[in-house]
Amino acid sequence: MSQMLNSSHTGAIAAVGNTPLIRLNKLSEHTGCEILAKAEFLNPGGSVKDRIARAIILEAEAQGRLKPGGVVVEGTAGNTGIGLTMLANARGYRTIITIPDNQTQEKIDFLRLLGAEVHAVPVVPFANQQHFCHQARRLAEGLPNAIFADQFNNLANRRAHYETTGPEIWAQTGGKVDALVAAAGTGGTISGAGLFLKERNPAVRVVLADPLGSALYSYVKTGELDSDGDSMAEGIGIGRLVPNFEGAPVDDALQVDDRALVATAYHLVREEGLLLGTSAAVNVWAAARTALAMGPGHTIVTFLCDGGQRYLSRLYNPVWLAEQGHSAASTGFGFLTD
Numbered sequence: 001m002s003q004m005l006n007s008s009h010t011g012a013i014a015a016v017g018n019t020p021l022i023r024l025n026k027l028s029e030h031t032g033c034e035i036l037a038k039a040e041f042l043n044p045g046g047s048v049k050d051r052i053a054r055a056i057i058l059e060a061e062a063q064g065r066l067k068p069g070g071v072v073v074e075g076t077a078g079n080t081g082i083g084l085t086m087l088a089n090a091r092g093y094r095t096i097i098t099i100p101d102n103q104t105q106e107k108i109d110f111l112r113l114l115g116a117e118v119h120a121v122p123v124v125p126f127a128n129q130q131h132f133c134h135q136a137r138r139l140a141e142g143l144p145n146a147i148f149a150d151q152f153n154n155l156a157n158r159r160a161h162y163e164t165t166g167p168e169i170w171a172q173t174g175g176k177v178d179a180l181v182a183a184a185g186t187g188g189t190i191s192g193a194g195l196f197l198k199e200r201n202p203a204v205r206v207v208l209a210d211p212l213g214s215a216l217y218s219y220v221k222t223g224e225l226d227s228d229g230d231s232m233a234e235g236i237g238i239g240r241l242v243p244n245f246e247g248a249p250v251d252d253a254l255q256v257d258d259r260a261l262v263a264t265a266y267h268l269v270r271e272e273g274l275l276l277g278t279s280a281a282v283n284v285w286a287a288a289r290t291a292l293a294m295g296p297g298h299t300i301v302t303f304l305c306d307g308g309q310r311y312l313s314r315l316y317n318p319v320w321l322a323e324q325g326h327s328a329a330s331t332g333f334g335f336l337t338d
């Protein structure tokens with residue numbers, strides 16, 4: 001990828017990555033650690049998934065599988081589709097996106113605004129052939145000059161993080177990073193960035209932040225895939241082992257419930273000045289807990305995967321929040337220990 005990303009690339013694709021590393025001041029002061037967060041919401045498509053959209057498109061172009069006028073097909077919780085569609089628009093491709101119909105309307109509307117052909121499909125287990133991933137694969141197979149981006153299996157995903165996210169973190173911290181904390185949707189971020197950082201310094205602790213309803217917490221803790229509960233978090237949590245997560249150098253896992261998610265999201269708005277998405281809240285809570293567990297003096301890096309504008313109708317809608325049994329009431333730092 002790094003060779004492919006050369007100075008001949010201009011336009012939107014050249015604006016992906018090299019995101020700032022933001023110090024979360026209040027949480028850093030409270031924990032006595034440096035809690036640093038990659039501002040992935042500042043990518044041109046507004047999420048961490050722009051990185052893999054770039055890698056998948058450039059790799060398919062380099063392999064001759066994607067040609068002018070071609071079609072990019074993907075199954076996505078939204079952000080990969082948004083990244084792919086923005087870059088596809090800029091480079092002359094069309095996109096067809098399948099998305100589970102329980103994702104926020106904001107993401108579906110945004111995809112349609114960008115010109116993607118969007119198929120919002122009912123949520124079914126992966127074993128069902130109507131699962132959004134299988135539908136995307138079949139659509140791609142049935143079209144000439146189309147590629148299936150295939151973010152769960154396509155290792156260009158993990159490689160994008162190994163080649164860009166990991167090195168950026170190493171450079172921005174001057175190599176002083178004690179722990180990397182990340183949720184997994186495909187596992188590309190945690191495995192790619194984790195592998196890079198562990199290669200530089202095997203002592204870097206890699207911690208998975210996992211929402212309820214995902215099977216990965218149990219997998220890290222016991223070796224068995226098992227899940228319990230549910231979460232409002234979008235884009236993260238997996239019920240099966242996928243190639244981009246397999247082999248991720250994970251040392252430990254923390255389970256994050258929606259109460260912690262909501263309290264962290266509102267802490268970030270009110271105390272840190274950052275309006276962020278659900279997975280960023282999961283990541284930041286787990287990063288702060290990791291800081292408390294490791295003790296003062298450590299540097300913890302995590303990811304602000306997307307912005308809160310995509311969640312105005314849910315997480316940042318007091319009526320919807322109350323219907324879910326949550327409130328935006330402030331708890332000081334109680335949400336880290338309650």
Ligand code: PMP
Nearest residue numbers: 184185186187188189235279305
């Ligand atoms: N946060 C959000 C909002 C996402 O859309 C995703 C990807 N689905 C992730 C986190 C997880 O990233 P990864 O796929 O690299 O594990």
